[in-house]
Amino acid sequence: MVFSSLLFLYAFLPLLLGLYYLVPPRHRNLVALAGSLFFYGWGEPVFVGLLVGISLYGYYISLWLARLPAAATLARRGVLTLGLAGYLGLLLYFKYSNFFVEQLNGVLGWLQQGGIVWTHVVLPLGISFFTFQKISYLVDVYRGTSPPARSIVDYLLFVALFPQLIAGPIIRYHDVAAQIIARDHNVDKFLSGVWRFLLGLARKVLIANPLGAVADTVFGQDLGTLPMPYAWVGILCYAFQIYFDFAGYSDMAIGLGRMLGFEFIENFERPYTARSITEFWRRWHISLSNFMRDYLYIPLGGNRGGRFRTAFNLWFVFLVSGFWHGASWNFVCWGAYHGTLLSLERALGLKRLARLPGTVAVGLTFLLVLASWVLFRAPTLTDAVTYFGRLCAWSSWADVTANPELLWPDVINHRTWAALVVAAVVSFLPERWWVRLGWDLALPPSRFQAWARVGLGAAFLLLASGALANQSYNPFIYFRF
Amino acid sequence: MPSRLKYVLAFGFVGFLWLVGVCTYLPIPAILSPLRGAATPPPAPRWDPASLRSGATFRAIETWYSAHVGLRTFWVRLDNQVSYSLFGETQKRAEGTHVVAGDDDWLFEHHYITYAIKPAFLGEAEIRATLERIRRVQDKLAARGVPFLLVVAPSKVEVYPEKVPAVYWGGRDPAAVETNFERARPLLAEYGINYYDGPARFRAWKQTMPDNLFIRSGTHWSYYAATHVLADLRERLNPVMRRPLPEFRIEALRSGDPRGNDEDLIALMNLLVEAPYRHPAPYPQLVRQTDVPTEALPRLLWIHDSFGWPLIDLVYPAHAAQPSESLYYFQTAFAIPGVQRLDRNLQATDWENYLKDFDAVVMVWTEIAFDFTGWGFFEAVDRALP
Incomplete structure (x- = not known):
């Protein structure tokens, strides 16, 4: 399940919030944990066992570490190494074994030897994120930055808390340990969470999704003949897609966290305004x-x-x-x-x-980042090199009309141009503007701003729901037969 | 903001989520008309252990939920309205019919535009092979006293290219791009195929008739144009039919809200507010003839794509032909008038006996479908009839 789905918005979230606030405060962690495991299991039920199993492993390793005296350096290092080896081993197996076997088979093929017979390993959702979280927990306990979790429920909640489970922010234990034990729930925090969630939903659904469709169209073409204007539009759309998608997801995570009383760290601070x-x-x-x-x-x-x-x-x-x-x-x-x-x-x-003048520095940095997104998005390195070539293929300017099935409207429509412009304006707006707008406040002090915020939030929810529902309706003019 | 108001907002938010969720399962009276267009319902989730284990069940539930979410009609229409009213365009879809909006609410199907500027892709040898078979079938039918007429219907974008946004042409002039039909046109004559050249006829009519040959909100020839087509067909068929078609007489031409085939594209756009974009269209009021008794009327076999429906919609209320059958895309059989689906297996039909009851076979085929071969009709009949 993803946050930007109708099932999450109109089934999971209202049920979870209802249950969470109806049970006595001492049981809220249990509700949050059960909801989180259900959330994770929804997409990949077979991996819930893995998530819980590896969490138990980490939890008991941390207890073992905590019981060892500080003077037993070697033993403590050994236990830490054991814990880290377990985590990294799992990450290596699930995330990288396919890649390494593929490389090895490539070399064996080149040497005209038979390849290794290998069954493709399925990547568990969010493993990169929750493995890093667990590593941070273990190292924090080893360093004494924080004591081990007081119970397995607390530890599991830290690992599996659904707002940040799949794609971060990568929460470190010492940042949330106190909040797991006791946190404040109030209407201001809740509303601030709602606003942040709706902001993230809009960024993801209304901006990132349409821009992503353009990037997919462009990168799905024969890159060798891609006209230069399409190449630029494709990579610009991807640059803003990845930012609005990821930052939107983080906004939703932070917002959901606040609705449940948690405060997570910020994950993005207007990165495209960076001067280096x-x-x-x-x-x-x-x-x-x-x-x-x-x-x-x-x-x-x-x-x-x-x-x-x-x-x-x-x-x-x-x-x-x-x-x-x-x-x-x-x-x-x-x-x-x-x-x-x-x-x-x-x-x-x-x-x-x-x-360097600010505009030059920001522009130059953005161009360098843009180039890196080519590497990130292209299917292979060869494709990336080809794509770089198309970005400079001046002679291909007129080719935008060469293929009658790939004209401008087939690549990008007016609504997506508007999304691209909004994305660019939002991304490059100076920080002082955001501060003045009080963008993270659900209800700014001015009455006008407060009601404008309520209206904007409602519009985000309606428009995003519309866009999500419309994605699932692709009618034909008639049933053909 | 007063604290009480904050609680109202917080409860309002959660309450709204609940409301939509509840509307998914409870039969709430529909305020908006149901969504239009032909969409395949999502498959029901499977509950076997393998599907549960792999997560396929949950993904199917998610798809099901998206297709049934509360207030869905409103959501879909809202999103479409934003696209059309603010940006003057329709949703580009991964699948389904892609509608293109031109100036003044002229609507087109996207693949017709692509076809108009995509150069012909059938070679002459291929076209000749197809036409040879059509001619053979035409001769076999004629030997049994059943004339055959291939009605080539024009494409809206070829008749009104100026209404299509220029950006969709990519600098091309559709009139200068040779399509399969245009390449086949001289060969149709060479092979002696009895065909009706709708594209040429409409090009000529366009000079003398108002913009009513196609209605802005529909993809097919208008009922107004279809009346003229029927008059032409009568002229072509009557000299060779055992029982002739009676004259089609128009009592009046009344302006009205687009209906039937004339509103198929705007209906597909599923807007919240359609009224400003629906432009009145002229509707011919055909006189129901009573001079010729039913048994003296011809019985026509229609094999057709969707351009056949406006013709059928006019012929039978005018009492110009005997009840008959429509083989839609040569896949589904319907009894007409009334469009009742028939349980007919076209692959197992005894064509000799079946065809002898008809006075003519009329195949309606849009010019963009000229890479097809009658959806299998010619092969089936060529094989079955000696």
Whole structure:
């Protein structure tokens, strides 16, 4: 089940909220946990057992760690290694084994040897996210940043809490430990959650979905003959699709969290207004960047080992981050590309970049990010290289009319152009505007703004429901037979 | 904002979610008319252990829920209205009929536009092979006293290309692009196929008649144009039919709200408010003839696509032919008038006996379907008749 589905909106959510607020406060965690497991099991019932099993494993490892005296360094490291090996082993098996076997079979084929017979492994939903969460929990307990969860229910709720289970934000245990034990429920928080949820729903359904359809159309063509204007429209739509999709999902997660009394960290801070790639990564998928910094970059030595070592650490962290996004060479190259840019910025000195005029710096950064999205979206590396070529294929300008089945209206319609313009305006609007608009407040102090917010929220809900319902209705003019 | 009002908003939000959810399961009186168009209902969820384990059951429930969600008619119509009223366009769909909106509410089916500018893709050898078979069937029918007439219906976009938004032509002139039918036209004459050239006829009529050959909100020739087509068909068929068609007399031409085939595209758009986009159309009032008794009227076998319906809709109320049968796309048989579905297996039909009861076979075939071969009719009859 996804948040932006009618079943979630008009069945799961009202039922869960009703039940959650009807039971006595001491049972709310149980309701939230049962709802979360149901939510996860809805899409992949076979993997609920895996989620619970691996959670039990982590929970008991953490108890074992906590019982070991602080002086028993070696034993503690051993237990931590055991826990991490279990998590990473599972991630390796479920997420990467297909990829590695495929590569190995490629090499064996090249050597004219028979390939390995392999049954494709199905990827459990959200495994990348909840594995990182569990790693953070184990390391926090090891470091003493937070004590182990007081009960298995608390721990399971931390892992499985449905708003953030599938696609983050990656919540770290010490951020929510106190909230799991006791959290505040009030009408202001609830309404702020509703507003944030509806904002995310609109970003996902009204902006990201139509832009995604354009990107799918463009990337689904024969890329070798793609006219340059279509190539640019395709990648621009994808750049805003991925942002509005992911940030919209995070908004919905944060909003749902607030409706249940939780406060999650922000995951996006207007990343396309960044003036450098370094700043971009402070604004994009913040919870992942924080995780990578705290659990990989700093343990690797961070910036303590000289300029070259720092650059390498950065590059390596991004290489890993790229591979975390998906098991393909595209993601590896995407990570390496960002790592290289970050290392270069570090080597050149960020102060120099800061001297560039704001518009130039933002534009340049956006172009560099745009190029990275080609790597991210293209089906293969070869396709990505071809796509880069089409972005510069000036002579293909007139080819937009070459194929009668791929004219402008077949690629993008007026409504989607409008979505693209709105997406661009929203993405590049300076921060001070957002602050002035009090965008995260459900009910701003001014009465006019408050009612405007209520109206906008209602419009988002109606329009998004309309768009979702219409996707499921594709009638033909007549039954043909 | 007062605290009480905040509670009203919070309960209002959750209450609205509940309301829509409840409306999914309870029969709430419909305020809006049901959605129009032919959509396949989603398959029912399967409850076997394998489907449950794999999650297929849950995905099917989700699809079912989306197709039955409370207030769905309102949701779908709202979204379509936003697209049409604010952006002047219709929803582009992954499947189903894609309607293109032109200026002044002229509506078109997208694939007709594509066909008009897609160069012919059938080679001459292929066309000749098809025409040879058609000619053979025509001769076999004629030998049994049953004339055959192939009615080629025009495409709305070929008749009114100026009403299609220019961006859909991609700089092309549809008149300059040779389609399969245009390539086949001289060969039809060469092979002596008895055919009615609807596209040429409509091009000529367009110079002398108002914009009524097709109605803005429909995809087929209008009832007004269909009346003229019937007069032409009568002229073509009567000299060779055992029992002739009586004259079609128009009592009056009344302007009215588009109906039947004339509103099929606007109906498919499923708008919340349709009225401003429905433009009145002229409707011929045919006189029901009583001079010729029923047994002296011809019995026509109709094999047709959807362009056949406006003709059928006019012939029978005018009492111009005996009750007969329609083989829609040569797949489904209907008794006409009344359009009652018949349980007829066309693959197991004894064509010799079946065809002898008819005075003529009329095949209505839209020009964009000229890559087809009569949906299998010619093969079946060619095989069955010696």
